[in-house]
Amino acid sequence: MTTHTDVLIVGAGPTGLALGIDLARRGVDALVVEKADALFPGSRGKGIQPRTLEVFDDLGVIDAILAQGGAYPVGAVWKDGRKVGEHRMFEPSETDPDTPYGTPWMVPQWRTQEILSARLAELGATVAFGREVTGLAQDRDGVTVEFASGGPVRARYVVAADGGRSVVRRTLGIGMTGETVDPNPMLVADVRITGLDRDNVHVFPPHGDTGFLAVFPLAGTEDFQVVAQFPEGTAVDLTLDGIRETVAARTHLAPEAVTELRWASDFRPRAALADRFRAGRVFLAGDAAHVHSPAGGQGLNTSVQDAYNLGWKLGAVLREGAPESLLDTYEEERLPNAADMLGVSTGVHRGEVRRGRATQQLGLGYRNGSLSVDTRTGLPEDALRAGDRAPDRTLDGVRLFDAFRGPHWTLLALDTKPPAAVPAPVPVVAGPAVETYGTGLFLIRPDGYVGWAGSTQDGLARYADRLGLG
Structure with missing residues (x-):
């Protein structure tokens, strides 16, 4: 049996959930599907920039985001078991009458997604888990999407929010142009650690042939996020024993100080931009459209901005009688914007751009767009x-x-x-x-x-x- 909906959103990450919320509050029938059996379990995109906080204010989740997160602590730089200096991740900034949220806010990605999912449910919508896309076909009236299990879905529009390895994007044949930002692999893991305070980000600079290691106390939780860089060609060990070995080799802590491993992943920082953000009735958003180095804290934030831009336009066309041509402005506005933010995140990774006004996304806009x-x-x-x-x-x-x-x-x-x-x-x-x-x-x-x-x-x-x- 075929399910019918106005908008099918593929992917229940921050992009898909934010878009689902925006459409639901506009009275648009939208279905969010997710390949996995549950929401993403890791902390990876933990930095919420000021402009995204403003979006979350509008979407009705700002109180929960502020209550369940916290400001970034000052970095404590360690050497030989002693704190030898401080490191501030961001240029100083203050709240002012124009900008109610003046500094980035730390919320583990899994918690952000829980908050967004709860808001989606408040609005009467849910996520269908275990729905893996296997193919799609579109015509002048809509798109039919097939799944590995369960019946097909027929939608007037589809939004691919299914990540950097997007099945939808590949099925459409849309290419991505990109580069390796850094050939050195990275580890990111959520762990429990003893022997470190929660008042600082703990920074252990590289020494010898090892890369840097940083330990972030994850606001609103008892967990820490470990981020570590490895030499090119290293096979990163994601087991508890492997992470214990890495921490012990680069800090003053003993291996057993890492008491629990909750989630871990490895990646090689890269930057990539889809050649198009739209193919007929299908739109690309979030990591399906652009992949960032995590250094600038721009990936999740740029993705939420995609959803926020596309949501009102889909709502206007589907519910308010706006011309279908309005949807052309999504790619017109978001593709150059995403390209600019890719440059910022790559610049931060390479030490060419300081975290601050450039990364807060408050200065981004659409002056050159046809809607302005x-x-x-x-x-x-x-x-x-x-x-x-x-x-x-x-x-x-x-x-x-x-x-x-x-x-x-x-x-x-x-x-x-x-x-x-x-x-x-x-x-x-x-x-x-x-x-x-x-x-x-x-x-x-x-x-x-x-x-x-x-x-x-x-x-x-x-x-x-x-x-x-x-």
Whole structure:
């Protein structure tokens, strides 16, 4: 028997779960399927960047993310069993009125996925586990996806969020262009360790022919994440005994200090970008579209941004009467953005880029995209423009992020008379000029970017009609 749905999401990682949440709150019938029998068990993508925290605020999970994670501790550098210095992973940054979440937040990936999965369930959707894709065929009306077990699924659209080895991407024949960032293999493992405090990230620099080793206390848990680099050609031992040997060889700890192994994996850092993010009715998102070195903490975060960009567009086409051509802007906006972030993550890995403003993703936007229309002239160089992230502020007692929260567009009228007629689903927030925004009309997209901006309403109605608003 064939199951029918509007959107089939392949992969229940952060990308697929975030997209499922966004579609569910828009009333879109979406099915998330996952090859494995359970959610991913490891801590790998543990760094949540400030822009992703803003997305999680909108998706309704920020309280759980903040409660079950923590800030990154200062690094303690060790030598010969003594702490000999400090290492700060990030350039100093502070929360300000524009940016409510000013610093990265550490949450083990498995916990992030648990939080997202719980939110998905709150919205009435679930994940179908044990569903391995074996093939797909699409026509002008939809896509039929076959599985190793269970009946096929017929969907109007499919989103491949099934990781760097994406079966869907390979089935479509979409290539990936990439490079090896570092030929030296890496170990990442979740363990229990005695003899190290939880107030620091513990950094053990390379010595002799061994690579570096770092031990992160995983916020909100009793676990530590061990990250270690090995010489090129090394076969990394992922057993408890192998990890004990590595830790003992590079630190002052005895092998038995590693008391438990909970999860382990090895990888070789690489960067790769899919040649396309769309083939007909199938879209690529997350690691299926771009693979990052973990050094910059950009992989999970760029992936969530993919979901956030695509979710409102699918919802608009499927539920709000927007033209199907709106979906073309997903690749137009996200492919160059992902390419830029690949450069950042590779630069961090190679020591060419410092973790800080460049890695927080707050400055990313879509100024050059076809959805970004600004009718103002003579703007100063630092002016907020169409395509930029819409900052937070408080306007006559109303927090803008509270006004933006939800699946809708929002019109800001700042020291400017609002139009007499506004598209029915678009609430208006009016008030005096606000620093960062200045004066004018700003139509804020559902994903928190300025879509249209003008000093007057001229051109606003035309822009709204183009997107099927009202």
